[in-house]
Amino acid sequence: MDLDHDAFISYSRKDKVFAAKLELALESYAIPKGVPNQRKSRLSVFRDEDDFTGTEYYRAIERHLAASRTMIVICSPAARASRYVNEEIQLFAKEKGADLIIPVLLSGIANNEATSDQEAAMAFPDALVSNLKMPLASSYRGFNPDEDKIDKGAFKTSWFSLLAISLASPVAKLRNEMPDVGAESGWFGSVALPRYRSCWWYSASGYSRKNWPATLVNE
Numbered sequence: 001m002d003l004d005h006d007a008f009i010s011y012s013r014k015d016k017v018f019a020a021k022l023e024l025a026l027e028s029y030a031i032p033k034g035v036p037n038q039r040k041s042r043l044s045v046f047r048d049e050d051d052f053t054g055t056e057y058y059r060a061i062e063r064h065l066a067a068s069r070t071m072i073v074i075c076s077p078a079a080r081a082s083r084y085v086n087e088e089i090q091l092f093a094k095e096k097g098a099d100l101i102i103p104v105l106l107s108g109i110a111n112n113e114a115t116s117d118q119e120a121a122m123a124f125p126d127a128l129v130s131n132l133k134m135p136l137a138s139s140y141r142g143f144n145p146d147e148d149k150i151d152k153g154a155f156k157t158s159w160f161s162l163l164a165i166s167l168a169s170p171v172a173k174l175r176n177e178m179p180d181v182g183a184e185s186g187w188f189g190s191v192a193l194p195r196y197r198s199c200w201w202y203s204a205s206g207y208s209r210k211n212w213p214a215t216l217v218n219e
Helices: 013-028 054-066 077-081 083-096 126-131 153-167 171-175
Strands: 005-010 045-047 068-075 101-105 137-139
Touching (some): 005 013, 005 083, 013 068, 013 077, 054 068, 068 153, 137 153
Parallel strands (some): 005 068
């Protein structure tokens, strides 16, 4: 069954600028021919900009969540504090399952890396942690919306990882689009949902389950 949206972006309004740029980059990306299970040339992304409240909010969000194949959660201290982000994660996990939730770390630190005095800097929403005991996130920490590009430059590896998981596609199928991103730049071997959490973040530069328990980092 075809769904209306390939991804639902859940985010704090404090991260709106990044969320808008991510939505535009995803919908502008031309999906390479030959990517398995892709009959479209472009991704369809839903990002709520309306400030609904009460029953109206829940009806609208539930409708769009049900029509989305995956959920991208923009993680930050603001997102962790957002009741709406936590509720959207819970609703999606109940409807579609946690394996289809894709965390993106924008700011702050992974919860399991925080010390006792760093709780305010923790980025993963409680609902995300309760559904994914060890969230693995593509990192956009340090992203400057006035200077950086979502899909180019310093964040190309993060973009490529996000694309591969969003498309549930082997990396080799996407490498043709970015021939300079490969083992030599610390990329990984393969991606396949729902097993991607155990394989997508191994890289030639030596990052491992032991070294990076919560994030695939660019820094």
